[in-house]
Amino acid sequence: MKLEDDEYLASLDVVDLFSNVSVSKAINTVIERIGQSEAFCESSLTKTDLRDLLTLCLQNNCFTFNNKFYRQKFGLPMGNILSPLLADLVMDEFIKTHLKEVNNKLIRYVDDIFILTKMTKTELEIFVDELNLRKETIKFTYDSIAIGSVSTKTTDNNVIELANPKALRSILTPPTDALLPNDRITFEQYQQVQFGWTRDQLTNYVGSPGKVMSSSIDNQNIIQVQYQGPSPNIIAIAGFGFLNEKLFTKTQFNFDFTANYKITKEQCDRIQIGWTYQEVRAAVGNQKGNVVSESGTNGNIGMTVQYTCIKDRQQNVDGIVTLAFVNDK
Template sequence: MLLFKHILYTSPLDNEHCDSIFHLVELCLRQNYFTFENVFYRMEDGLGMGNPLSQSFAEIFMSFFERKLVFDNMNNPYRENILFRFRYVDDVIVCWTGDRDELNSFLCWLNSLHLNINFTMELEEDSEIPFLDLKLKRLNNRISFSIYRKPTQTDHIISFSSSHHLSQRLSGLRFLVHRLFTTPLSSEDFQSELNIIRHMAVRNGYDVGWVDALVRKEDIKRLNNEASILQQHTPNSKYMRLSYIGPLSTRLGNVFHNHDIRVAYKSPNTLYNLLVHNKDSVPLLQRSGVYKLTCGDPNCNVVYIGRTGRTLQQRISEHLRSQGMDNCDKSIFGRHLRLNNHPFDPEKDARIIHPSGFGLRQSVLEEIEIFCHIDDVSMVNLNSLSTHVFPRLFDVLKREPNVEGIVTSED
């Protein structure tokens, strides 16, 4: 945080904005606790996985470490041995002009600069060295490139028989073809890599014609002017996500496409979602969203549909607070429990129908659920309804003789 604070306060922003940004970022980074088997843990060092700020702050630190502590450090005794260097996240390639002993000494010095930074080193063999997904080779005072694959890498991509939209199935081949054209390969290496891509396609159920079609498309893109390609995309394009369940989703996507809406397909059921559950689930009462309360009396069919941006436990406590106060009618559900002396167990009689944060989506989901429960919903907060989905729903509910409404402040 000291590094970020220094960068922030030396920026053109005034101190008032710097103070606000710094305290907000500090608050976000301190939310680095998690639960495991009902025990709370807090990270004492490092950045939390999944925090949207972690990647940015890791890059800020690595950039500072590389620039200030190593290559711009006047006390670095090995500066003259570094001909050039390039870094991608935490992978660094360096061209070294000294001998092997000096290189080992440089690595020891590098790892002594920070307690939590520990670099490992890989040296070139036969004038070749891998870096990321490339293999670099020194050849006649120049560097040639080829595609590098780890020994453990498999040839698996999304199978052609998989229940994915065609654009998703072709994404793996599309990436490989795009890399083929954007890497400066020799004609021999280009043809060798193209043969590997064709082999991978056949092994995963694709016809070689798909690869040839992607190659032609990529070749045409290279021949076109890049500026004209950018002009074809309108800045006001609309996007939407659609679950892919087969050809029906494709036909539905074509309908949206005819109305200038671009569709991104997603797979609702994956092996990961079905098999991997490595996080403790959030307790029901600690969630927010559209909820349903049911009267605990077995002979009573009263149901309440509501929404909350806070935890369901907080919202239920407000309903029950009205139950215990004779002159408090802030909750029609609590008033019902009080007047009829009916029981209510939050653990059994309450559930979240749609987990979501407070906002338009939650409001729309609430109206949909009220519409779906129109025959059995007997209580609803009329003030929380709008005209997002069903413009006449509000008037319909007011005319229903079995629906009791009360105007309260929105949750």
């Protein structure tokens, strides 16, 4: 696609997408969209049923830190199977509402937005500042570069390919707030990453620095590093948390396709608080489950495991069973 000399490629990056998507907004977006689905309208589920199910799944995300249990108060839970889909829906709605004036020259890849525009850098700065002043939790950082031509195609490298590829990388790499095409990790690599590693060890092992974010729990600064899964066609995210420059937690979403971990409601009801992981496995046919998060700090080991609960006659859809273990209990 040939562009005029005064056109720019503007890169808008969403700041911590999952953490800044309001759960209530995500649920409202789903309820609004689902009414357009013929399959849903013909099912026995009501919008109230769906709202209750989504609320249950999204507002009961628990994790451990320093041997304490916490419940996530805001944002989409990282390890929840619904989060990528809901974040995508919210972003799509945001673009339709607030970026419609540039929508004809806009391409989005997850939380990275590329706009072809004639805005100067000053105008782009004002445009993004106005976006960030809206009463929305989604905020942006940006950059731009003048280019003469650009071709668009779907490749493993990204949805956009510049005449000068180094220019695109220079846009995305200065801060650490965007996942680059080579920020990928396999499930086997994820499993081999060890608690106590430094960020340099992780970078050297994976071969790229990943997307770096910071957060705070109990006034302690934590660095989060994210990677994508190996396939560009499947949304999969791995996260690694560093405290005092040492890895203490890791999470994964949509990486484990080695088995379909299904249990019955009877098996779920049989599980007791205080059981060990091995006791749980014995009760569910020795299935290990999908280990979505692990943590290790101050001698305490934590693990969160998920199973799919097969629907029965009283249920319309399969459920998700989440089990949290601290020191194997």
